[in-house]
Amino acid sequence: MAKETPGTPEQQQTPDNPVRQIVDFLGSMQLGIILLLILAVVSIYATLTPYETVIDNVYHTWWFLGIMGFASLNLLLCTVERIGPLKRQALNPNRVMKADTIRKMQVSRAFNMKHDKDAEYDPLDIAASAFNANGLKVSVEEGPEGTAIFGERGKYGYFGSIVTHLSLLLILLGAMYGGLTGFEARNGGWAGGNFFVQEGNFRVDIHDVTMVQEDDPTVRPRVYTDMTVSRAGSPIYEGTVAINEPARFEGTTIYHSTFMYLPIITVRDLETGEERTDLYFEGDRVTIDDQGNYIQIMQFFPNFSMRPDGTPVNVNYDPQRPVTAGILVENGQRSGSVFMQINEPEIIETAAGEIEVMMTDFDVAAVFSIAKNLGRPWLFIGSVLMVVGLYMSFFLFPRRFYAVYDEKKSQLLIGGRGYRNRLGIEQVMERIETEIQDREEE
Structure with missing residues (x-):
């Protein structure tokens, strides 16, 4: 039986x-x-989609978090693989080059220079000085x-890509952590009202909503909301929320988003004397009777006016002439427009008799964006690191120069190498050449 002859090392390829x-x-x-391309495409789609839809259908989905997870793992493995070679390249360079190697460098100079032992400086001293x-x-x-x-400069520029990779990794991990542990909601109310945030398991009681008009009434006024946030009856935050003055607690932030005027409307049956008074939002219906007739609230104008073409317009935010505009719907059909001024009743004829509808006052409601994102500190740190990494990559250009004296040819040889910036090496070499020539002329 013939023996199997092992192949050569080149033939034996271990998988x-x-x-x-x-x-x-x-x-x-x-x-x-x-x-990264998938994340870019999804981000473009999310930018063109309503924010509330994106939060639940994209950013908090398992597949989007999974993509970010694989991208984070890819960056981590790529970074770990590059650290060793870059560390050796940056911190343990070859500090000695032979004359022939320097001559073959892309950026090099040869200076004819005799080495006189009695001279004050030898050629290498001149090179060191330059x-x-x-x-x-x-x-x-x-x-x-x-x-x-x-000679070298900018050696830490070798680590620019590593720092940039780490910054992206922190941003991705921060976004994942925020997506897994955080939430975003929108709610609001008026003085004396409250709302419950299911995602955070806390209640917000609104004690007062104060509007402060600007000197220029065409500028949106500032709104201050005094509130208490509690969980299971125990307060966890008390304070005032306004533009650029959010409430912060337990990693949750309540931002003032906007405000709205709420007309207070009284509906009174002139036959029976029965009446009811309620606050109404834009889009709400003011029920007239039990036959399905109603007024659809369209818009509140704090300072009402009318254009020449009959289009209603708001002059500014100063409530000098508050008007609530609505559409009267009778028997399922639009029958006309209604413009309610304070304490000026509108009489509507119905099958059961006359109904008086009157705006008696108005209130102000504040609208809030509620967000919890425990990954935000990591996003901030990652952003700062990215700035540092980009600075290291594009402004800290590593450059190394070597000089030896060739005794046989009586030449001072200088060569330079750079990392991603040959033009910069050329410019430094020109300045070194000028320095050496100036010293020779002395």
């Missing part, structure tokens, strides 16, 4: 471990690009061909 193959795939640039004059950190090294000069 990679399956776990290693999976890790390589999850950390690959191709997967990262695909995931390096120092251009902001390079200089060190004297000993190599196989003798003494060499090494």
Whole structure:
């Protein structure tokens, strides 16, 4: 029976471990690009979709959080894989180059210079001085061909991509954490009212809503809301909320979003004397009778006026002439428009008799955006790190210069290498050349 002859090392190719193959795939640039493109497309869709719809149907869905999770894992693996080589490249550079290597560098100069031992400075001293004059950190090294000069600057620029990757990772993790633990809601009310936020399991009691008019009545007035937030009867926040003055507690923020005027309307049956008074929002219906007749509240005008073409318009926010505009609907059909002024009754004829509808006053309601996002601090830290990483990447250009003296050819050789910025290396080399020429002329 013939023996099997093992092949050469080139013929014996051991397949990679399956776990290693999976890790390589999850950390690959191709997967990262695909995931970032998907996130970009989803973000564009979300930008063009109503905010309330996006919150529940996109940002809090398992598939969107899953995409962010895989993108975070991809960034983490890619970052870990790059740290070692970049650390060696930045912190443990080759500080000595041979003369032939320097000559072959893309940016290099050769200066014919005799080495006179009795001279005050030798060529390498001149090179070191020129390096120092251009902001390079200089060190004297000993190599196989003798003494060499090494100068560098901006070595931390090598880590710009790492810091940027870490910033993106923090932003993705912060967004995921906020999506898993947070919520966003919208609610509001008027003085004496309250509302309950189911997602946060707390109640908001509104004690007072104060409107302060600006000197210019065409500018939106400032609204201040005194409130108490409680859970199970125990207060967890008391204070005033206004524009740029939100309430903050337990990682939750209540922002003042806007305000609205609420007409107070009384409906009185002139035959029976029965009446009822309620606050109404825009879009509410003021019921006239039990036959389905009603007034649809369309808009409240604090300072009502009419254009020449008959279109109602609000002059400013100063409530000098408050008017509530509505549509009268009788028997399911629109029968006319109604403009209610304070204490000026509108008489509506119905089958059961006359009904008086009158706006007696108006109130102000505040509308709030309620959000909880425990990932927000990580988003902030990630954003700051991104600025730092981009600065390191685009403004801290690593540059290294080498100098040796070729005794055989009586030449001072200087070469430079850069990271992503050859033009910058050329400019520094020109300044070094000028420094050396000036020293030779002295």
